[in-house]
Amino acid sequence: MKSIFRILAVGLTAVFGAAFWLAAEAYAASPEGMRLYVFSSGHLTLDKSSLQTGATGKVTVPVAFFLIKHPKGNVLFDTGNNDKVITDPTYWGPLAQMLGPDSKSTDIAIDAQLAKAGVKPSDINYVVLGHMHLDHAGNVGKFPGATIVYQRDEIVNAFWPKPGYGCCYITADFANLRNDVGANQVNRQKVIELNGDLDLFGDGSIYIHRAVSHTPGSEMVVVRLPKSGPVVLTSDVCYLMDNLQKDLLPSVSLAYDPAGMLDAYQWIKHLMSAEDADVIFAHDEETFKKHKHSPEFYE
Numbered sequence: 001m002k003s004i005f006r007i008l009a010v011g012l013t014a015v016f017g018a019a020f021w022l023a024a025e026a027y028a029a030s031p032e033g034m035r036l037y038v039f040s041s042g043h044l045t046l047d048k049s050s051l052q053t054g055a056t057g058k059v060t061v062p063v064a065f066f067l068i069k070h071p072k073g074n075v076l077f078d079t080g081n082n083d084k085v086i087t088d089p090t091y092w093g094p095l096a097q098m099l100g101p102d103s104k105s106t107d108i109a110i111d112a113q114l115a116k117a118g119v120k121p122s123d124i125n126y127v128v129l130g131h132m133h134l135d136h137a138g139n140v141g142k143f144p145g146a147t148i149v150y151q152r153d154e155i156v157n158a159f160w161p162k163p164g165y166g167c168c169y170i171t172a173d174f175a176n177l178r179n180d181v182g183a184n185q186v187n188r189q190k191v192i193e194l195n196g197d198l199d200l201f202g203d204g205s206i207y208i209h210r211a212v213s214h215t216p217g218s219e220m221v222v223v224r225l226p227k228s229g230p231v232v233l234t235s236d237v238c239y240l241m242d243n244l245q246k247d248l249l250p251s252v253s254l255a256y257d258p259a260g261m262l263d264a265y266q267w268i269k270h271l272m273s274a275e276d277a278d279v280i281f282a283h284d285e286e287t288f289k290k291h292k293h294s295p296e297f298y299e
């Protein structure tokens with residue numbers, strides 16, 4: 001009897017060992033030609049206490065979004081501020097005053113940013129939304145031909161937020177995703193509505209991770225590049241490197257699930273130590289400055 005268990009144990013080890021080995025190989029095999037581009041929709045100037053409880057004064061931050069070129073498709077992570085804000089900040093209503101977007105240059109328009117990487121909006125195959133606030137889903141309407149990837153909880157909250165968590169959604173930014181009344185399908189275009197994680201191309205190179213934290217349906221992406229290695233793109237799951245290092249939370253209205261946010265910080269820190277991952281936040285000026293910006297890229 002004992003020997004049967006031993007045989008079973010050896011067999012299971014062989015199977016799971018092989019599975020682990022295959023996973024490691026797949027990671028090492030992130031495809032040649034993958035590239036990561038870093039963009040910004042300009043800057044916002046706001047009270048630092050909104051990003052970090054207890055902080056004082058104002059802070060000026062970038063509005064980062066990203067393009068990943070992969071042999072199986074061009075993937076955008078977040079879409080920055082709606083371009084309308086460049087010429088008409090009142091599109092944001094009272095939030096324009098609160099967030100102080102710099103609206104000086106059409107160079108921050110998403111078409112102009114993507115052109116630096118040699119792509120047009122129609123070349124984008126997937127748009128992954130870290131969440132749907134105005135500085136992340138602003139330009140999602142410019143990609144009617146792409147598959148939009150988001151957490152179902154996020155779009156529900158974006159259209160009908162819970163009390164206290166309605167700040168920063170501009171319904172006009174994403175209303176076009178929704179089909180006309182009476183249509184059989186709820187969505188006007190192709191979407192992937194998630195309630196969890198997704199390995200986008202099945203090769204570990206673009207891994208979407210659900211993190212109920214900043215908003216009900218926030219998600220991060222780990223991009224595993226063949227030469228530079230892993231990079232965690234946080235969207236607003238974590239605002240600043242200082243927040244990450246000291247476990248500091250933003251203001252209440254920007255921390256839907258504080259415990260989930262601290263869990264997400266731990267997840268990021270684990271990847272930084274276990275995989276030597278780099279991290280790029282949407283709104284940390286110092287980290288942003290240290291990275292290459294489009295047309296330069298990581299591969």
Ligand SMILES: [Zn+2]
Pocket residue numbers: 133135136235236282283
């Ligand atoms: Zn943001």
